[in-house]
Amino acid sequence: MRRTLERIYMALILIFMYLPIAVMIVLSFNSSKSRTVWGGFTFQWYISLFKDATILNALANTLLIALISTLAATFIGTLTCVAMYRMRRPGRAFFTGVSNIPMINADIVTGISLMLLFRALHFDQGFATVLLAHITFNIPYVLLNVWPKMKSLSPSTYEAALDLGASPFLAFRKAVLPELAPSIVAGALMAFTMSIDDFIITYFTKGAGFDTLSTMIYAQVKRGVHPQIYALSTLLFAAVVTVLILSGRVRKRSGAPGKKADYQKRRVKNRILACTAAAAAGAIVVLGLLYGGVFSDAGNKVYVYNAGDYIDPSVITQFEEETGIEVVYDEFDSNELMYAKLAQDDSAYDVICPSDYMISRLIQEDLIQPLDFDAMPDATQYIGSQYYKSAQAFDPGNRYAVPYCWGTVGILYNTKMVDEPVTSWDILWDPKYSGQILMQDSIRDCLMVALKKDGFSANSTDEAQVAQAAQDLIDQRPLVQAYVIDQARDKMIGNEAAMAVIYSGEAIYCARENPDLAYVVPDEGSNVWIDAWCVTKDAKNAQNAQTWINFMCRPDIALKNFEYITYSTPNIAAQEIIEDEQIRNSPIAFPDQSVLDRCETFVYLGEKADRMYSNYWKKIKSGS
Amino acid sequence: MKKELIRLDHVSKSYDGQMILDDLSLVIHENEFVTLLGPSGCGKTTTLRIIGGFEKPDSGKVIFDGEDITDLAPNKRQLNTVFQKYALFTHMDVADNIAFGLKIKNKPQSYIDDKIRYALKLVNLEGFENRMPESLSGGQQQRIAIARAIVNEPKVLLLDEPLGALDLKMRQDMQYELIRLKNELGITFIYVTHDQEEALTMSDHIIVMNQGYIQQEGSPEDIYNEPENAFVADFIGDSNLMRATFLRDGMVRILDTDFPCVDKGFGDMKPVDVVIRPEDVELVPRGEGQMPGTVSHVIFKGVHYELEVMAGGFEWLVHTTKYFEVGTEVDIRVDPFNIQVMNRPASEDEEAISPEDEPSAIQA
Numbered sequence: 001m002r003r004t005l006e007r008i009y010m011a012l013i014l015i016f017m018y019l020p021i022a023v024m025i026v027l028s029f030n031s032s033k034s035r036t037v038w039g040g041f042t043f044q045w046y047i048s049l050f051k052d053a054t055i056l057n058a059l060a061n062t063l064l065i066a067l068i069s070t071l072a073a074t075f076i077g078t079l080t081c082v083a084m085y086r087m088r089r090p091g092r093a094f095f096t097g098v099s100n101i102p103m104i105n106a107d108i109v110t111g112i113s114l115m116l117l118f119r120a121l122h123f124d125q126g127f128a129t130v131l132l133a134h135i136t137f138n139i140p141y142v143l144l145n146v147w148p149k150m151k152s153l154s155p156s157t158y159e160a161a162l163d164l165g166a167s168p169f170l171a172f173r174k175a176v177l178p179e180l181a182p183s184i185v186a187g188a189l190m191a192f193t194m195s196i197d198d199f200i201i202t203y204f205t206k207g208a209g210f211d212t213l214s215t216m217i218y219a220q221v222k223r224g225v226h227p228q229i230y231a232l233s234t235l236l237f238a239a240v241v242t243v244l245i246l247s248g249r250v251r252k253r254s255g256a257p258g259k260k261a262d263y264q265k266r267r268v269k270n271r272i273l274a275c276t277a278a279a280a281a282g283a284i285v286v287l288g289l290l291y292g293g294v295f296s297d298a299g300n301k302v303y304v305y306n307a308g309d310y311i312d313p314s315v316i317t318q319f320e321e322e323t324g325i326e327v328v329y330d331e332f333d334s335n336e337l338m339y340a341k342l343a344q345d346d347s348a349y350d351v352i353c354p355s356d357y358m359i360s361r362l363i364q365e366d367l368i369q370p371l372d373f374d375a376m377p378d379a380t381q382y383i384g385s386q387y388y389k390s391a392q393a394f395d396p397g398n399r400y401a402v403p404y405c406w407g408t409v410g411i412l413y414n415t416k417m418v419d420e421p422v423t424s425w426d427i428l429w430d431p432k433y434s435g436q437i438l439m440q441d442s443i444r445d446c447l448m449v450a451l452k453k454d455g456f457s458a459n460s461t462d463e464a465q466v467a468q469a470a471q472d473l474i475d476q477r478p479l480v481q482a483y484v485i486d487q488a489r490d491k492m493i494g495n496e497a498a499m500a501v502i503y504s505g506e507a508i509y510c511a512r513e514n515p516d517l518a519y520v521v522p523d524e525g526s527n528v529w530i531d532a533w534c535v536t537k538d539a540k541n542a543q544n545a546q547t548w549i550n551f552m553c554r555p556d557i558a559l560k561n562f563e564y565i566t567y568s569t570p571n572i573a574a575q576e577i578i579e580d581e582q583i584r585n586s587p588i589a590f591p592d593q594s595v596l597d598r599c600e601t602f603v604y605l606g607e608k609a610d611r612m613y614s615n616y617w618k619k620i621k622s623g624s
Numbered sequence: 625m626k627k628e629l630i631r632l633d634h635v636s637k638s639y640d641g642q643m644i645l646d647d648l649s650l651v652i653h654e655n656e657f658v659t660l661l662g663p664s665g666c667g668k669t670t671t672l673r674i675i676g677g678f679e680k681p682d683s684g685k686v687i688f689d690g691e692d693i694t695d696l697a698p699n700k701r702q703l704n705t706v707f708q709k710y711a712l713f714t715h716m717d718v719a720d721n722i723a724f725g726l727k728i729k730n731k732p733q734s735y736i737d738d739k740i741r742y743a744l745k746l747v748n749l750e751g752f753e754n755r756m757p758e759s760l761s762g763g764q765q766q767r768i769a770i771a772r773a774i775v776n777e778p779k780v781l782l783l784d785e786p787l788g789a790l791d792l793k794m795r796q797d798m799q800y801e802l803i804r805l806k807n808e809l810g811i812t813f814i815y816v817t818h819d820q821e822e823a824l825t826m827s828d829h830i831i832v833m834n835q836g837y838i839q840q841e842g843s844p845e846d847i848y849n850e851p852e853n854a855f856v857a858d859f860i861g862d863s864n865l866m867r868a869t870f871l872r873d874g875m876v877r878i879l880d881t882d883f884p885c886v887d888k889g890f891g892d893m894k895p896v897d898v899v900i901r902p903e904d905v906e907l908v909p910r911g912e913g914q915m916p917g918t919v920s921h922v923i924f925k926g927v928h929y930e931l932e933v934m935a936g937g938f939e940w941l942v943h944t945t946k947y948f949e950v951g952t953e954v955d956i957r958v959d960p961f962n963i964q965v966m967n968r969p970a971s972e973d974e975e976a977i978s979p980e981d982e983p984s985a986i987q988a
Contacts, residue, residue, distance in 0.1 A: 156711035159678055160769075162698040163705045164725035164776065171699075174724070178715040 021237060028230035034513060035487075036494035045231040052228055054313050058216040059232065061127070065202075065212060066195035069134035074188040076135070077142025078180065081150040082172070096147065103140040110137060111204035118205060125207030133205040134198065138191035145187030149180055196236075208303045208348055209328030219308035219331035226309065301326045302544035305341070305349035307531070308333050310405075312564035319551050325544050342367055347538040351545035356530050357444070359401050360394035361604035368534040370399040375546045378553035386596060387570035391530055393601040401532035402549050403570040405561075407504040408528050408591065408599055409445060410521040412488075412511075417498040425453035425522045427499070429472070434479045436498035438491060441483035443617045444602055445527065446473060449501055452524045458600050461609040470616035477623050492517055503529075505567035507588050519588045521595050528599035530570070626653035629780065629812055630675060635684030637670055644670045645681070646836045652780075652814060652829075657806050659815045659823040662833035663859070668816045669784060671833070675814065676782050677701050689779070703780040704773035708788055710765045712757040718744075718768055719753040725776040743771035746805065763794040770805070780812040787822065799825050820860045824848060832856050853966050857899035864905065864940055868898045868965070876965055879936030881915045883958060887965040897966045902941040904962035907933065907948065913955025919948045 028046070032039025049055060084095050102110060114133045115125070123129050157179065161171035177184075199214035206215060217229055304316075308331040316327050330349070332338040335358040341348065346367050354362060362368045373380055379402045387403045395401045413422050417436065420427075428437055428449065440446055448458040450469035460466060481497050488500040493513045502510070507519035533552060535545040551557060558571035559578065568589045569575060578584040605613065630652040637645040645667045652658050660668035673679040674686060677698030686694045693701060704725070712721050719740050726736045744750050747767035757765055766786055773781055783802075787795045803826055806813045817823055823830050824844040831841040832855075839859075840852045851857035858865050869877045870890040876883055878898055890896055910916060917935025924930075931942040935956050948954065 154709055154711060156707040156709060157713065159676075159698070160705070160707055160711040160772075161713075161724070162678075163676065164772070165699045165728045166724075167699060168697075170728065175713055178713070181715075 024230050025234045025237070028227065028234045030227065032493075032513065033227055033509075034493045035490040036496065037490075037513070045227040046235075049228040049231045049235075052313070053317075054211075054216065055213075055226075055228055055232060058211045058213045061210065062196055062212040062214070065127075065131055065134050066192050069131055069138050069195050070188050070192040072135045073138030073142050073191050074184060077139045077187060077191075078146055078184055080139070080143060081146045081180075084147065085150050085153075096143075099140050099143050102137055103144065107137075107198070107200035108204075111201040114201065115204040125205060126210045129205045129207065130202055130210065130212070133201050134195045137198070137201060138195060141190045141194055142184075142187035145183045145190060146180060149183035153179055208305070208330045211331070216331070219333045300324060300544070301328055302351060302541050302548050303328045303330070303349045303539075304548060305330050305332060305338060305352040307331065307338075307353060310353065310531075310565060312560045315552075315557055315560055318557070319548065323544075323547055323551070325541075325547065327548075342536065346536045347540055349536055350539040350541045351548050352534055352536060353404055353531055354534060355602075356391070356394045356532070357602035357604045359532060359534060362534065363395065363400055364604060367537050368400050369537050369539070369542065371402065371535060371549070372546060375543075376402065376550040376553065378550045382553050382555055382558070382571050382573040384570050384572045386593065387530065390528055390596065390599075390601055391532060394530075394603050395532070401530075401534050402553065403530050403532045404552060405505075405565060405567040406528060406530040406570050407568050408521050408595065409440075409448065409501065409503055409526050410507065410519050411499050412492055412502045412507045412517055412519050413499040414492065414495060414497075414514075414516050415518050416495075416516045422499070422518075422520050423523050425449055425524055428501070429453075429476055429479070431479060433498050435481050437476075437480050438488045438497045438500035438502075439473075439476075439480050439483050440488070440501045441485050443613050445501065446483075446620070447613060447616070448527050448602075449473075450476075452522070452526060455524065458525075458527050459603050459605060461605055461612075463612060466612060466616055470620055473620045474623060477620075483621070503567075504588050504591075505565070508566055508583070508586065511588065521591065521599065523598070525598035525600065528596060528601055530601060626656065628652075629654045629689060630814075631685075631687040632671070632674070633685040633687060635671075635674060635681040635686070637667075637674065637679065637681050644836055645674075648684070648836065648838065650831060650838065650841070652812060654779075654812055655810055657803070657813045657815065657826055657828045659817060659827040659830045660833055661817060661820060661823040661830050661859075662839075663818055665835075666833040667836040668818075668833050672705075672782050672784055672814060672816045675780075676703065676705050702778055703782060704776050704778040705782040705784065706766070706769050706773050706786045708785045710757075710762075710769045710789075712765055712769060712772070714757050716757075717753065718749075718755050718757065718760075721757065721768060722772045722775055724772060729776075739775045740771075743775045746774070746808065747771045747801070761794075762790050763798060766790065766798065767801075774805075774809060778811065780814060781809075783813060783815045785817055786815075787817075787819075795822070802826055824860070832859065834859075850964060851899060851966065854897045854899070854968070857897070857964065857966065862902050862941055862943075864900045864902065864938075866898050866900075866938060867968070868896055870894045870896045870965060874960075876963060878963075879915070879938050881936060883914060883963055884960045885963040885965060886961045887963070890965060890967070895968055897968050899964045899966065900958055900962060902930070903928075903943040904958060905933075905940055905942045906957040906959075907931070907942060907944060907946070907954045908957050910953045910955050913957035915956045917954055917956050919950055919952045919954060922948060922950055 027035060029041050029043070030039055031042035031044060080099070084092050087095065111133075114129075114136065118125055118129045153176065157175050158171050161175035162168065166174060197214070199218060202212050203215055203218070206212070211219070213232070217225060220226060220229070302325050304327055306329070310331070316329055319325070320327055332341070335355050338352065338354060339358060339361070342352070342362070343365075352368075359368070383403055387406060388398045390406075391398060391401055391403055411422055411425075411427070418427075418433070427433070428439075439449070444458075447466065447469050450472040451458055451460055451465065453472065454465070454468055456462070456465040456469065460469075482491075484491070484500075486506075488502050489506050489510055491497045492500050492502070492510050495514070495516075502519075504519065507517070511517045511519065533549040535542055535549075539545050552561070553571060555571060555573035555577060558569050558574035562569040562571075562574060562578070575584065575590060583589060628651055632648055632650050635645055635648045636643070648667070648671065650671075660671055662668050670679060674681050677693070677696060677700075681694065684694075685692055688701070688703075713724065716724070722740045722743055723736045726739060731739075740753060741750075744752055747770055749764060749767055749771070752760070752764070752768070757768065760768065766789075769786070770781075787798050790798060799822060802813070802815075815823075815826065824847075827844055829841065830844055830847050832839040832847060834855055840847060840856045847856065848860050851860060854865055857863050866878055870887075870893070871877050871882065872892050873888040874884060874886065876885045876887070876896070876898060906913070915935050917933040917940065919931055920934045920939070921932035922929055925943075928943045928945050929947055931944060931948060933940045933942050933954065933956065940956060
């Protein structure tokens with residue numbers, strides 16, 4: 001009985017630790033993009049992973065940074081240990097304490113202070129700054145591993161070597177270093193892992209156009225993580241497990257006292273291994289420095305700041321080839337984060353792609369500049385006038401923004417579970433569907449639903465109206481299964497909920513995966529959102545920025561992007577050349593004018609109203 | 625007279641304001657087994673480290689074979705050290721450990737191989753070339769450490785409490801081993817220990833140190849039989865150490881009883897210290913000795929019995945081969961030449977333990 005319990009307990013712990021990874025590995029072979037539906041076994045994500053330049057580039061950056069920072073930190077850290085060893089006790093204690101602080105310190109503090117330092121020193125943020133930051137935070141991990149071993153070493157080992165005629169350097173290399181070697185390797189491994197693992201510090205110290213895996217994946221979160229990332233994570237996990245098994249074996253073998261021949265063979269092998277490792281590391285460092293150097297040269301460039309996974313990567317290459325302008329491409333995961341970067345330094349990027357309400361804020365705060373439409377004939381020629389009309393709401397006179405993607409917000413419902421016609425937001429308050437309703441976990445979208453239901457504007461700043469809408473949402477809470485962002489997709493595809501408030505772009509995708517799903521924009525009206533290209537106020541390459549925008553408006557390019565992103569394109573010419581008839585005529589992707597007419601775009605409500613919305617949002621989320 | 629090899633000339637050394645060696649001078653001759661003996665903290669190890677080059681004296685000179693080597697780095701000195709905890713290189717096998725110094729001096733491989741064989745034979749560990757240090761016993765490791773040092777043909781071998789970590793039996797074996805080695809190699813051994821028995825067994829010359837000063841130096845017999853002060857008497861062997869009054873030449877008053885002695889020249893009615901070795905105290909039937917006493921304690925020690933006898937208000941330590949029951953009434957008798965009379969030191973500095981601190985018999 002007791003043994004069974006023990007076994008069950010152990011099994012539970014194993015499941016607890018490894019189930020998440022198992023799920024990820026399974027999903028990496030799932031041919032469906034959904035996270036809940038099994039679409040059959042496939043290697044396609046692994047294949048596309050190795051074709052995806054963005055991911056490979058981020059992977060290369062990650063490994064390069066990890067390797068160089070590990071080597072540097074290991075070297076510096078080990079020397080520090082030697083110095084500490086020679087210190088008197090009080091100095092030692094002080095130094096050990098001081099060197100521990102960065103490890104315990106919150107990453108966010110380290111990240112921000114490094115960023116401030118780099119700014120103060122006028123370093124261009126990019127490869128070099130991230131590398132320096134990683135070296136900085138890695139040194140304590142090396143100390144953590146090497147110092148205890150160093151401290152436990154009897155000084156007589158070193159003295160014995162001196163006594164036998166070795167110079168101090170030789171004595172250190174031949175007598176002390178081999179004793180430290182296992183801890184140095186352990187420290188280096190830990191530093192390497194920490195470097196690969198780091199997000200926060202990298203995020204604050206990186207600059208435009210430079211991404212590691214963690215920052216790249218994070219930027220994609222808005223639209224859901226690519227299955228390629230599951231494949232990559234699976235490969236990384238497999239690599240870690242392999243390294244662990246190998247190192248375990250090596251340790252086991254070297255632990256047993258062997259015969260002379262064995263021993264010598266092993267020694268030769270070790271030496272070859274060490275030489276190869278050193279050569280490889282050296283080559284990578286040199287390559288890395290060359291590679292890092294690329295970022296510092298100024299040329300004919302354009303700095304693009306777009307939402308995560310919001311362009312067909314081949315379009316960037318095509319732009320570079322056709323125009324000769326080098327693109328430094330960077331991604332953000334939310335308008336707010338983009339705003340924060342811009343507010344700090346709006347000259348860091350030339351061309352950005354914010355959403356409607358954010359554009360009105362950027363105009364109000366004078367962070368973007370009026371465009372020269374004469375220089376962008378395609379923007380005038382191919383973008384539908386109705387979209388410019390909608391854009392007037394946040395860009396009066398259409399002076400600042402060229403629409404890029406757009407969509408509506410509506411209700412996606414499962415026709416097998418909902419058999420009445422869906423025409424009103426009211427259905428979301430129908431107790432029949434208790435526990436079957438998914439709401440968007442976002443202030444404006446959520447309140448929009450209630451405001452529209454009550455017949456108010458989605459941009460209402462009237463406290464009474466907002467209060468009423470908030471009360472409606474609080475009353476609705478018991479019926480809601482969950483407030484979600486991109487999980488809505490998976491849950492709807494997997495028949496886990498009857499209806500969801502969702503973006504039209506997601507709805508297209510879901511309807512394709514699950515034919516029982518239908519999308520409707522309720523009669524009371526809804527939000528039509530538009531993401532549009534803008535040029536920053538202090539853009540260094542404003543000319544190139546407009547060339548970029550014009551390029552994005554070319555029908556063939558717009559089509560490519562549409563096919564990649566699947567969000568509706570405002571490009572009339574592109575709409576006409578969509579091959580798939582079903583999509584070309586899809587009412588979800590391209591609703592008729594009457595739908596658009598009853599929708600409004602979000603505008604920036606101003607700080608005061610923003611605060612009011614936040615306060616009500618807190619009440620809604622806490623249910624009081 | 626043997627040739628002088630090492631001379632320390634007025635050497636002083638202090639750490640963090642604490643004086644470890646104070647104006648120490650000593651001479652070590654060629655082909656001598658010299659032991660620096662004293663309790664921990666007496667400065668013996670510091671002295672050895674100064675000779676080895678691991679410490680620099682604050683003042684004074686180290687002369688080696690007529691040359692001033694005070695500032696010479698340890699790796700340039702013609703001597704080798706055997707460390708207290710062996711300090712073998714754990715990542716190398718025995719052969720590589722022994723070859724370490726020779727490889728640094730770029731000796732040819734055949735020479736090195738011969739030397740390894742020779743050294744292993746010398747320390748009775750033939751065939752151990754490919755063993756790793758961890759797989760050896762403490763005694764074996766210590767022998768490897770010695771082999772590693774002597775293949776470099778040093779003129780002097782420094783040994784810093786090399787037997788301290790070994791068990792008793794191993795320690796005794798190694799003592800003989802070391803004497804044999806020293807004789808076969810014909811070099812100078814400078815040996816540091818706090819174990820007086822080790823010192824007495826192995827040394828040609830013993831330097832007794834305490835609190836940074838040399839207390840006494842001489843042959844083991846001199847040191848044991850004629851300690852010059854209470855510290856040495858107390859430190860070397862078991863002894864009955866007492867305060868006494870030197871009445872006149874040939875007569876000393878111990879515990880209110882007058883004992884004839886052979887010492888002269890301490891003056892009349894002068895306070896002195898006396899030491900009487902426990903094996904020199906004779907127990908005779910009541911009425912036949914010099915002082916009455918009662919046996920208060922008996923322990924069987926194998927070769928002899930160790931007794932405590934209460935006499936004249938003092939607990940006498942006595943070694944005898946005859947058995948006495950506790951409570952037996954006896955008399956104590958001491959032959960005049962077995963009473964060692966010593967000057968009582970005037971200053972605190974010169975000794976660590978004075979009879980006033982411990983009125984009863986002090987055992988080392």
